[in-house]
Amino acid sequence: MAGCLHLLPVQLGPADTATTHPPGVLTTLQRLDYFIVERAKTARADLRKLGHPAQLASLVIEELAAQPEKLDQAELDRLLAPILAGKDGGLMSEAGCPAVADPGALVVRRAHELGIQVVPHVGPSSLLLALMASGLNGQSFRFHGYLPIQTEARQRAIAEIEAESARRNQTELFIETPYRNLAMLDALLLHLKDSTRLCIASGLTTTEERITTRSVADWKRTRKQAGQPDLDRQPAIFLLLATTARGDKRR
C-alpha cells in the first residue's frame, strides 16, 4: 500500500516554532526520512529549525528540478516512487506552504493521479495571514503571483487589476521580489486611484511584522511626511481593493 504525501509548511522568517507550527505537525515532520523540496540546502536548515532529530545526512532529500513547472512525468514518478512503494514522504517549499505561491503543485497533482493520499498540514502562509489582517474583502479575492516587471506592462496590469477589483469588489493579492518592493510601491502610488485601499504586509510572523492598510491618498501623504516605508529586502505581500462605483462617492 502506498504511503502518504505530507504537505509541510516551513517558516516565513526567524520566529519561534511555537507560534508557527502545531506540535502534531512537527511530530509528523520529525518521523519522516524522505523529503521532496525546492532546494536541499534551505530544506536542511528548515528541518533543523523544525526539530528533526536525525542526522540530516541520513535523510533522503530530493530537489525539484530548477524549473519545477517543467517537471515531466518520468521525473515526477521518480520523486514519488518511494511513496508509491509504501514510505511516507514530505513536500516542503522555500517558505510557507508548499504548492501555494510556490512550486510543488505538479508533485501533488501526480500524487493524486497515482492514488497517493495527500495530507495538507496547518502552518504559516504569508498570503493567508496578509489577507486575514488586511481588512480588505476576504469573501472574494484573487492571487496573481508576480506582476510584469517591464514598465508599461506593469502599468497595464495595475490598471486592469484595479478595474477588476472595483467591478467585483474583489481583493487582489500579488508579490514582488524583496529588492523591488519600493519600485512596486512607487508604481502603485503612481497608477492607482486615490480612493483604492492598499495593504502591504511584510515580515509576517517575525519580530519585523508590519501590516499597513491605507487609501492610496493616505499612502502618498504618509510617504511625503515620513519617507519610504521600511520595505527594502523584506518579503512582502501587496493587496488592494478598489472602491466600487456605487460605494465610491468621489467618482
Place this chain on the structure above:
Amino acid sequence: MAGCLHLLPVQLGPADTATTHPPGVLTTLQRLDYFIVERAKTARADLRKLGHPAQLASLVIEELAAQPEKLDQAELDRLLAPILAGKDGGLMSEAGCPAVADPGALVVRRAHELGIQVVPHVGPSSLLLALMASGLNGQSFRFHGYLPIQTEARQRAIAEIEAESARRNQTELFIETPYRNLAMLDALLLHLKDSTRLCIASGLTTTEERITTRSVADWKRTRKQAGQPDLDRQPAIFLLLATTARGDKRR
C-alpha cells in the same frame, strides 16, 4: 496606548488542537478576556475546546450584527472601544480564519483606521489546506465565495469561471452550504468540460478528511461505478482548473 486585535483561527471540525494550533497561538487566546465573534454560543464552545481557562461567563463576548457586511461605523467603534482604550482583544469566526471567507473584515478594516495593531495568527484555513492539497495551480487562484443558487445563473457562473480559468491558467475556488454539495457536484459535472480538473476537499483536519482531484470525465466515470461521493452535510471546498487552449489536446 491601544491594545492589539488578535485574529484567532478556530477549528474546522472535530480535531486535536495539537494538529490545528501552534501552542503560542493558544497561549495568546487563553490570556484574552475580550472577544468579537460571529455567534457567542459557538465562540464559547470554541474557547472551551481551545483551552481557555476562565469561567466563560466572566469573558466579554461581543457578537457581530446579524448582517456583518452592514455594520455601521458607530457599531464598529463600539466593538473596538475596549481595544482602543488599551485592552487586547480577539476576533474569531465560526470556523477557520476570521475575515477570510467569513465576516469580520470590516472590524479589521476599522481597526487599521483607528491605528490599532492587527496581529494575524497561524491556524486552520479550509481554503488554504484545500488549495495546497488540490495539486491545482497555487501560483494563480481566485476565491468566489458562494456561486448563485438559481439554476440558470449558476450554469452561467460555472461557464464563466471555467472560461476564465482556461484563459488565465487560474485555479477557481468556491464553497457551498453542506446540504447542497451534491447538487453542486451534479451541476459541475453537467456543465464543465470533460478535461477540466475538479478537486473536492471535505472534512479537512478531521478524521473524515477527503481530498479528491480528478478530471470531470473521471468524476463522471467514478460516479457511474461507485455512486455519489460521501459529501452530504460535510463542509466542502470546490476547486477547478480548466485546461488551457494550448495544453488541452482534446480541443
